[in-house]
Amino acid sequence: xxxxxxxxxxxxxxxxxxxxxxxxxxxxxxxxxxxxxxxxxxxxxxxxxxxxxxxxxxxxxxxxxxxxxxxxxxxxxxxxxxxxxxxxxxxxxxxxxxxxxxxxxxxxxxxxxxxxxxxxxxxxxxxxxxxxxxxxxxxxxxxxxxxxxxxxxxxxxxxxxxxxxxxxxxxxxxxxxxxxxxxxxxxxxxxxxxxx
Numbered sequence: 001x002x003x004x005x006x007x008x009x010x011x012x013x014x015x016x017x018x019x020x021x022x023x024x025x026x027x028x029x030x031x032x033x034x035x036x037x038x039x040x041x042x043x044x045x046x047x048x049x050x051x052x053x054x055x056x057x058x059x060x061x062x063x064x065x066x067x068x069x070x071x072x073x074x075x076x077x078x079x080x081x082x083x084x085x086x087x088x089x090x091x092x093x094x095x096x097x098x099x100x101x102x103x104x105x106x107x108x109x110x111x112x113x114x115x116x117x118x119x120x121x122x123x124x125x126x127x128x129x130x131x132x133x134x135x136x137x138x139x140x141x142x143x144x145x146x147x148x149x150x151x152x153x154x155x156x157x158x159x160x161x162x163x164x165x166x167x168x169x170x171x172x173x174x175x176x177x178x179x180x181x182x183x184x185x186x187x188x189x190x191x192x193x194x195x196x
């Protein structure tokens with residue numbers, strides 16, 4: 001027997017006022033329980049899905065707005081890469097005369113990379129003199145380093161083994177109590193830079 005059959009067989013006319021009130025209260029409690037435990041979570045879930053939809057739409061719109069900017073940036077990077085290839089060809093020709101390339105930035109990058117390998121800290125580096133030798137420049141640098149004594153020796157050996165000529169003309173080592181166990185080293189180096 002289904003709920004519909006039960007409701008058809010009920011004759012509300014035969015019920016007393018008290019029974020009618022109890023029936024209405026019971027039906028209201030059942031309806032309230034149904035709405036609270038079944039319908040409200042579904043309504044909340046639908047609201048959450050709606051909010052997520054709005055958020056995803058906003059993110060999609062932002063992404064679509066960035067596509068032209070990303071295309072433009074990709075074109076700029078492509079042009080930069082082509083310019084670097086041309087520059088590499090030119091510096092490669094100069095690199096035949098000066099092994100290791102002719103750019104000063106390349107030399108400085110290599111010197112700082114070697115220093116990091118030996119845990120040496122650059123305190124300062126500045127050009128001391130630039131002499132024009134016709135087809136190339138002779139550059140003299142004053143470099144101040146902070147390191148342990150053994151690491152300094154290893155670093156000087158690495159400088160000697162660079163593919164480009166780097167000559168250490170002067171070396172002054174200073175031991176200070178505030179730096180112990182490290183030392184402060186003052187180097188005067190000479191290198192050569194091809195004219196491009």
